[in-house]
Amino acid sequence: MSMPATDKTASQRLSVFGLCLLAVCLLLFSPLVDAEEKSARELPGVKVFNPAAELWRDVRQREAPVSGKTQVGGVETGVLINATGDRWRQFRMDELIPVGGYVIGAIIVLLLIFYMVRGRVPIEGGASDRKLPRYTTYERMVHWFIASVFLFLAITGLILLFGRPMLIPLFGKEGFSIIASACKEGHNLMGPLFLLALVMVFFQFVRRNIYQKGDLTWLLRGGGIIGKKHVPSNFFNMGEKTMFWLLVFVGSLIGISGLVLVFPVLGLGREFMALAHVGHAIGALLMIAVIIGHIYIGTVGMEGAIEGMKTGYCDLNWAKEHHDLWATKAIDQGEAMSNEAVASLNGEKTSTAPPGATIQGAGK
Amino acid sequence: MIGEFIDGPLWYFSLTAFVIGVVWRIVSIVRAGVRPDLSIARGSAGRGAMRAIFSRFVPERTVTTSSRLQLIAGYMFHVGLLILLFFAQPHIDFIAERITGLSWPAVPHWVFIVAAEFSFAGLILLWLHRVLNPVTRLLSDMDDHIGSILVFLVMLTGCLALAQSHEALRLIHLFLAEVFLIYFPFSKLMHAFTFVMSRGYTGATMGRKGVNA
Amino acid sequence: MARMKFYCDPERCIECNACVTACKNENEVPWGVNRRRVVTIKDGEPGERSLSVACMHCSDAPCATVCPVDCFYTTQDGVVLHDKDICIGCGYCFYACPFGAPQFPEDGAFATRGKMDKCTFCAGGPEADHSADEHRKYGSNRLAEGKLPLCAEMCSTKALLAGDANVISDVYRKRIINRGAAVLARGVSYRDASFRAPRSTGGKSSSQE
Numbered sequence: 001m002s003m004p005a006t007d008k009t010a011s012q013r014l015s016v017f018g019l020c021l022l023a024v025c026l027l028l029f030s031p032l033v034d035a036e037e038k039s040a041r042e043l044p045g046v047k048v049f050n051p052a053a054e055l056w057r058d059v060r061q062r063e064a065p066v067s068g069k070t071q072v073g074g075v076e077t078g079v080l081i082n083a084t085g086d087r088w089r090q091f092r093m094d095e096l097i098p099v100g101g102y103v104i105g106a107i108i109v110l111l112l113i114f115y116m117v118r119g120r121v122p123i124e125g126g127a128s129d130r131k132l133p134r135y136t137t138y139e140r141m142v143h144w145f146i147a148s149v150f151l152f153l154a155i156t157g158l159i160l161l162f163g164r165p166m167l168i169p170l171f172g173k174e175g176f177s178i179i180a181s182a183c184k185e186g187h188n189l190m191g192p193l194f195l196l197a198l199v200m201v202f203f204q205f206v207r208r209n210i211y212q213k214g215d216l217t218w219l220l221r222g223g224g225i226i227g228k229k230h231v232p233s234n235f236f237n238m239g240e241k242t243m244f245w246l247l248v249f250v251g252s253l254i255g256i257s258g259l260v261l262v263f264p265v266l267g268l269g270r271e272f273m274a275l276a277h278v279g280h281a282i283g284a285l286l287m288i289a290v291i292i293g294h295i296y297i298g299t300v301g302m303e304g305a306i307e308g309m310k311t312g313y314c315d316l317n318w319a320k321e322h323h324d325l326w327a328t329k330a331i332d333q334g335e336a337m338s339n340e341a342v343a344s345l346n347g348e349k350t351s352t353a354p355p356g357a358t359i360q361g362a363g364k
Numbered sequence: 365m366i367g368e369f370i371d372g373p374l375w376y377f378s379l380t381a382f383v384i385g386v387v388w389r390i391v392s393i394v395r396a397g398v399r400p401d402l403s404i405a406r407g408s409a410g411r412g413a414m415r416a417i418f419s420r421f422v423p424e425r426t427v428t429t430s431s432r433l434q435l436i437a438g439y440m441f442h443v444g445l446l447i448l449l450f451f452a453q454p455h456i457d458f459i460a461e462r463i464t465g466l467s468w469p470a471v472p473h474w475v476f477i478v479a480a481e482f483s484f485a486g487l488i489l490l491w492l493h494r495v496l497n498p499v500t501r502l503l504s505d506m507d508d509h510i511g512s513i514l515v516f517l518v519m520l521t522g523c524l525a526l527a528q529s530h531e532a533l534r535l536i537h538l539f540l541a542e543v544f545l546i547y548f549p550f551s552k553l554m555h556a557f558t559f560v561m562s563r564g565y566t567g568a569t570m571g572r573k574g575v576n577a
Numbered sequence: 578m579a580r581m582k583f584y585c586d587p588e589r590c591i592e593c594n595a596c597v598t599a600c601k602n603e604n605e606v607p608w609g610v611n612r613r614r615v616v617t618i619k620d621g622e623p624g625e626r627s628l629s630v631a632c633m634h635c636s637d638a639p640c641a642t643v644c645p646v647d648c649f650y651t652t653q654d655g656v657v658l659h660d661k662d663i664c665i666g667c668g669y670c671f672y673a674c675p676f677g678a679p680q681f682p683e684d685g686a687f688a689t690r691g692k693m694d695k696c697t698f699c700a701g702g703p704e705a706d707h708s709a710d711e712h713r714k715y716g717s718n719r720l721a722e723g724k725l726p727l728c729a730e731m732c733s734t735k736a737l738l739a740g741d742a743n744v745i746s747d748v749y750r751k752r753i754i755n756r757g758a759a760v761l762a763r764g765v766s767y768r769d770a771s772f773r774a775p776r777s778t779g780g781k782s783s784s785q786e
Contacts (some may be wrong), residue, residue, distance in 0.1 A: 068617050072611040082676070084672075092643055141489060148488060164645050164647050189481070193484060264668055
């Protein structure tokens with residue numbers, strides 16, 4: 001999924017001031033030089049000014065944009081030259097869109113290669129006949145809430161970011177405008193829900209995500225990717241914990257900068273808004289890349305990984321292999337249940353076990 | 365063409381189906397009748413009914429403790445939806461133009477947006493609870509899921525059309541709203557009307573027996 | 578075709594805001610939208626100058642580059658216009674524009690930006706010339722009538738120039754040369770004009786006894 005490079009070349013990139021303004025300035029300069037030369041020849045010592053060009057140059061070359069007074073209300077109406085605008089344009093068009101495209105494309109390609117090399121990580125002991133309760137209903141609700149909101153925001157956001165190079169050729173400008181308008185409104189409306197979900201996720205999972213002693217070993221051994229041995233870890237492993245904290249911090253950054261962008265009526269300056277956009281975009285692309293990996297592990301990458309989030313229970317062997325510190329403790333506390341008991345608790349019809357057996361199992 | 369169909373005939377058809385369907389459902393429930401209660405009345409049935417209709421808005425104590433999330437999400441969704449549906453400027457304009465011919469004051473745009481946020485959060489959480497909790501999952505049938513998803517889609521397309529600048533987006537929203545209207549009378553969505561009757565019925569029974577509940 | 582440009586002469590602009598008013602009236606822009614504004618720098622200090630600013634109709638317009646829905650286009654006259662049917666009101670053009678030209682109608686708190694509005698060089702929009710739609714969305718289309726933007730046309734000091742870039746630069750060049758000539762004649766730069774010593778006022782009075 002490589003991004004078509006934007007049609008901007010390095011030379012064009014240089015020119016905020018390759019704008020009409022300068023076009024006129026240039027038009028003016030050539031005659032001006034003539035005039036100066038002429039007057040210099042005839043009467044040395046007299047300097048002829050081009051007041052407009054000098055004023056613009058003045059306004060532009062100051063450290064901060066020169067702010068004047070104006071009768072017109074609005075955001076930064078007194079500013080003649082928005083000094084950050086071009087830097088921001090350059091970021092968005094020449095850095096964000098191409099690099100972002102490559103990053104997401106690269107993640108997908110890497111995961112494909114990884115899958116081809118490593119394949120699906122199996123439960124080595126095979127599926128056991130017992131399960132451990134892993135997530136409560138509320139925990140799963142919170143997870144799927146943030147997941148659905150995140151996916152919606154990611155898709156609409158990516159459409160808005162890459163739509164011009166990728167979707168306009170497909171749908172045409174009018175068609176894409178409809179999609180983009182829908183995406184923009186949906187993105188703005190769903191954004192605050194992400195913050196709500198983030199708060200819920202934070203309070204629900206924060207205690208289990210504090211880094212612990214074994215986490216460094218996990219990191220040093222590459223989370224078990226390097227070599228065949230599984231690395232001991234608690235309820236969440238080092239990778240999951242890192243993802244949680246990324247979600248908390250980067251997610252808050254995305255959410256708060258998003259709120260800034262959603263409220264143009266606050267009258268914040270363009271520099272701040274552009275900065276919020278930069279933070280929003282970089283954070284969001286980073287999170288999307290991380291979440292693609294997260295989804296990969298949950299769906300195709302690892303056997304039994306999604307079970308806990310789907311049903312609330314995970315396989316005992318899977319738990320022992322991937323979260324053995326937690327699994328040992330849970331088994332000691334007698335939390336393990338037979339598959340039939342779990343099926344019965346989840347309301348699935350089991351043909352093999354008689355109802356009496358499941359009740360017995362559940363009581364264990 | 366298809367837009368004109370959605371905007372014209374289909375709208376009137378769905379509205380007719382909705383009105384006739386709802387009236388038919390209510391009449392059939394009323395016509396089913398109430399078993400005559402021959403006992404001596406210890407209290408007023410009417411007052412009992414009225415009390416139950418309103419007092420049931422306040423949840424029972426067990427509900428407030430054991431399923432707090434459902435309670436909060438439920439209120440968020442329903443109150444939000446009520447505001448969205450009847451107090452959003454575009455809806456009032458539409459209703460005034462197509463049905464009643466008279467309008468009423470709308471909430472400001474920001475209230476509308478906040479109501480939408482609450483409503484979405486409530487609906488998504490409630491549906492997830494429905495799917496993830498074994499008990500509610502077993503209790504739910506196709507009708508519940510279709511109803512939830514239809515409401516969600518109507519709301520989602522509505523929020524996608526918030527810019528009010530693209531006819532296509534408005535028509536998608538309108539089309540789903542029409543499907544919703546047609547589906548409404550033949551589903552559990554009827555609870556929007558029948559909750560009054562069920563509460564009233566139990567309230568009246570209780571009231572007549574002199575039970576203060 | 579000619580390349581249309583605006584140019585404002587800060588030596589002539591008297592900050593009367595007539596261009597702003599003319600623009601609002603001619604194009605019937607909504608509340609909160611000001612396609613043109615007059616900015617005064619060093620207000621009340623020596624060297625105070627005013628400039629009338631609107632869309633500069635850039636040759637390589639940054640707004641057009643960043644627009645996520647690609648709604649901008651440049652006419653044969655070099656006028657940068659946009660299609661409001663395509664615009665989604667994201668505000669990116671406002672961040673990118675050096676001159677603060679893009680404007681957004683706002684409807685109160687929580688309002689997302691409406692569709693962008695900016696100076697059209699009185700050239701309307703993509704709709705048919707002088708159609709009702711064009712007028713509603715973009716205001717007047719004077720260029721199609723062979724007229725130039727009203728702001729410049731009615732500038733009382735002819736500070737604001739609009740039209741063919743070649744002609745404008747010509748006019749402006751002549752002004753500069755003339756000002757240079759004035760310097761030669763008076764021996765004082767026009768820049769210090771306000772501090773120029775009065776010429777032979779000694780013995781003069783408004784009333785002779």
